[in-house]
Amino acid sequence: METLTIEPKRPSKPRRRPAAQRKRTFQANITAYGFLCAALFCFAMFAWWPIIRQVVLSFQETNLVDEPTWVGLDNFRTVVDDPAFGQAWKNTVVFTLLALVCGYVIPFAVAIVLNELRHARGYLRFVVYLPVMLPPIVSVLLFRWFYDPGPGLFNQILDFAGLPALSWLDSSSTALISLVIVSTWMNMGSGVLIYLAALQNIPGDLYEAAELDGAGIFKRIWNVTVPQTRLILLLMLMLQIVATMQVFIEPYMLTGGGPENATVTVAYLMYQYAFVYGGNYGAGSALGLMLMLVLLAVAAVQLRLTRDEKR
Template sequence: MSARSLTPAPDVRPRTDGNTPGRTDAAPAGRPVTPSRLRRRVRENLVAYGFLAAGVICFALFSWYPIVRGWLLGFQQVTFAQPAQWVGLDNFRRLFEDPLFVTAWRNTGYFTLLALVFGFAAPFVTAVVLNELRHGRAYLRMTVYLPVMLPPIVTMLLWRWFYDPGPGLFNNVLEIVHLPAQQWLESEHLAMVSLVLVSTWANMGTTTLIYLAALGGIPGELYEAAEIDGASIRQRLWHVTLPQMRFILMITLLLQIIGTMQVFIEPFVLTDGGPDNATVTVLLLLYRYAFVYNDFGMASAMSTLLFVVLGTFAAGYLRLTRAKEG
């Protein structure tokens, strides 16, 4: 048997042009477009641009326009009693002169810090525990996600009963174990911690499911190799699980900080900013400017500042994480 040649044989098939009968391949680029083909192309493009225009219009009306309008209101004096008047930076100057402005930012930062201590670790630990279970995993997943499906106002009213200083659940439990009752929402030292516990319980379900999905995507061979090498559970968690979930953890950390900096419903329903302004947050103060003091210019200025702070933080955080990955 003769050896196969390494040099390909020349192509001796006859070449055909566009005028050859029976040709089935695409027409050359210079071929003129018939009126029917032109009408079909125009019709297809019009449909595509129609769908695109609908999305752009929806975003412009319900997202971009309110953002731009809110920025402009921050430089105007707007009330129900009189038309808008341009005041420049006067709203921002009055914001910095308000004693509650610094208090609101300090309380919001404190809430965010506590939420990172409790709310960031709790979903990850819960996901790791659920991932190790072999029985009842689906039921426990549903149980963890159940608080997310409850309306926020229902969650707040439920926890208000838990924190009730009289017949509340928590004080009854403390009484059973012979510990003194606590003023959960009436104490300056416990009020913010109580709000963080409510927020963590109500919102951890979604993050837990994200972590469970990420854990399911880690190759089992990595754990098997680590186990063969004699790695303990803590070592497998530190050297396998955390590195594999680094990207998900960074994204959820960024989203949680942005979300907790916009906390509103917990202090609004449970404490109304008290006691003694210990739980006044940025959004709660913004709400008071708009709907209590009837000063939409101040409220828009506050929202603009919050947007700038969160946008700057997000850009710096993404740049820092990208530099570390590089």
């Protein structure tokens, strides 16, 4: 009996694309690479080059006019030996922790409330986001009037309630928390909208199943809402820490670092070195490099946690 042998099918040669199609593809890629090069140029000029310049300046003594002199680690020693150095880091850490309690938890709670509303949701979103649209200097000046020890709004409210007036910005015990309130009010809207977007992607079946199991509102939030939004929560945690540890506008405009260095932050101390203490740009850059390394460590931890959550 004769056996049939089937020869393997030879792979067909890929057809060459017409010259016109290759030309269109080339032009499309050129356009894409052009936009990419423009973005890389902007990043290089306004992000990467300032970082490199800061690292170089931290090891130099210069007034940005004369020829710089390499001084090694002298700028770091100058910064560390400053009595305000430890106070600045302490204030920055305390400010960050207080801002996490107010500016991280409160927006999430407000987003949950807005997500449950059925009426006037769009209007309330606008009201919550309105402070973000205001220039920061306007918001700070507005709160300067609120905190005024005489006709200020907050002390008038306390007087109406029969409570003693407070020296909001003039007392070391209340100055830092006053700055936290300003920062929270200014930046809360962005966090609320991001949380709202994450909450609306949670399937309603999960809440219905939890409700059938007898879970109350707080258990539903803890067992459904938080696990379903944990990646967004981790991302917002990192962004909140990075933003609050660079706080500058509030102490600069409201307290000037006082009273008694109670509101001096790392960013504000950098400004003082560079523009107040005789233009010591090297010391200011050294302090900025320290802050950058701390923030890089925070970002690395956040990326590790996010990677573990995705597995």
